[in-house]
Amino acid sequence: xxxxxxxxxxxxxxxxxxxxxxxxxxxxxxxxxxxxxxxxxxxxxxxxxxxxxxxxxxxxxxxxxxxxxxxxxxxxxxxxxxxxxxxxxxxxxxxxxxxxxxxxxxxxxxxxxxx
Numbered sequence: 613x614x615x616x617x618x619x620x621x622x623x624x625x626x627x628x629x630x631x632x633x634x635x636x637x638x639x640x641x642x643x644x645x646x647x648x649x650x651x652x653x654x655x656x657x658x659x660x661x662x663x664x665x666x667x668x669x670x671x672x673x674x675x676x677x678x679x680x681x682x683x684x685x686x687x688x689x690x691x692x693x694x695x696x697x698x699x700x701x702x703x704x705x706x707x708x709x710x711x712x713x714x715x716x717x718x719x720x721x722x723x724x725x726x727x
Contacts, residue, residue: 669722680710 687703717723 673717673722676713 683706687699687706691699
């Protein structure tokens with residue numbers, strides 16, 4: 613009885629493994645479908661095309677301001693832990709540095725998309 617059940621289980625497992633390999637196989641092996649998709653770049657073109665410096669600059673600006681937001685959010689919680697004068701002094705200094713950086717980026721033309 614146990615040998616018959618183990619034979620049935622082994623045959624079902626074998627059939628399921630064979631069906632899984634045959635049914636999930638891709639029907640079309642197109643070169644474009646088999647290549648990885650890399651952030652909107654054409655995978656079939658040359659990999660040595662010049663990289664857009666504007667894209668890199670916008671990415672760096674986004675990361676900088678994203679980290680600044682992550683530093684600003686805990687300031688509301690710290691407000692209750694320290695005295696109001698030192699908290700306002702530190703937060704105003706931090707915001708002034710952010711605003712000076714933003715105006716500098718604006719004057720340098722890093723935020724202009726019209727070019």
